[in-house]
Amino acid sequence: MPFDPLIGTWKVIDDRTGYYISDIVIRKNSKTSQYSAVVTKYYPLAGAPVSDVCSKCQGGLKDKPIFGMQVLNGLMGDATGQKFAKGQWLNPQDGRVYNINIAQLNAGKDQMKVQATAKDTKGLSNMTWKKL
Secondary structure, three states, X not given: OOOOOOOEEXXXXXXXXXXXXXEEEEEEXXXXXXXXXXXXXXXXXXXXXXXXXXXXXXXXXXXOEOOOOEEEEEEEEOOOXXXXXOOEEEOOOOOOEEEEEEEEEOOOXXXXXXXXXXXXXXXXXXXXXXXX
């Protein structure tokens, strides 16, 4: 099986604020070839109360533990293994779900730029994911 640079632990950074959002572990479903991720460490917004639950999440995820929460699902790679799209990202800081428009690995395969659009307001979110 060839090396898959996306699989592993990543630090998620909000490009707008420069703050860490979370550390995640990305895995790949061998049957569907889709990527998903769970939270292994959470960084609350500066000045926000520290909480272990997603108080801003909606529906069944409201007030559920952030540690272990699935925050990425359905991400698909292209034939080059450098570009990814079609997934959904749940930001545990604001509880919003984002559709990932494009995610591009850098040449060193240790950093990825991610652009996503919020499902509820169409607001844009830009993130940098750094491989740990």
